[in-house]
Amino acid sequence: QKEVEQNSGPLSVPEGAIASLNCTYSDRGSQSFFWYRQYSGKSPELIMFIYSNGDKEDGRFTAQLNKASQYVSLLIRDSQPSDSATYLCAVYNFNKFYFGSGTKLNVKP
């Protein structure tokens, strides 16, 4: 079983819609949770991080963490074509980072 699981997609949403990206992790001891965005051919860049159960909002982005269900999600409101990218979920656990394989998001104009 992989440490971090994501649906590879592609997830297609129309411009202006809400995109919902999901991630599950296997180790209950995981401590920190991250969402990175990666454009094709580029390096990952941080969108959000979350450490505690609940929601964390930053502009159009909301990260949700449910440690009991071992589940992390990212909501993107008012999706824009520029949000089209691969979104990587990452989990930090005892000095190591584990990444999911990423969900490809397409936002259609």
Place this chain on the structure above:
Amino acid sequence: EAQVTQNPRYLITVTGKKLTVTCSQNMNHEYMSWYRQDPGLGLRQIYYSMNVEVTDKGDVPEGYKVSRKEKRNFPLILESPSPNQTSLYFCASSLRRTGGDEQYFGPGTRLTVT
């Protein structure tokens, strides 16, 4: 400008020919790490370092070596590259030694081993 640099950006080599990919950060970060990225497998951690002279294995360390003699540099060494090490490699750094905070990634090194 705060950044992580990697060199070379592209490298084509032959099986068995030792190579080194350099990584340097100018942010005084404690934690540094190397990843490889392969289609369908995502980013997998190769090695990480929490401090000078302190390195440890990630998920896929076989066939790789690292060193951390200075805080800013964390080179990745392939003593005898093989075709299954053909991949996109990223170096990353983050501020704190532990605790897991934001990682800053270098631009990537695309390695092809023939």
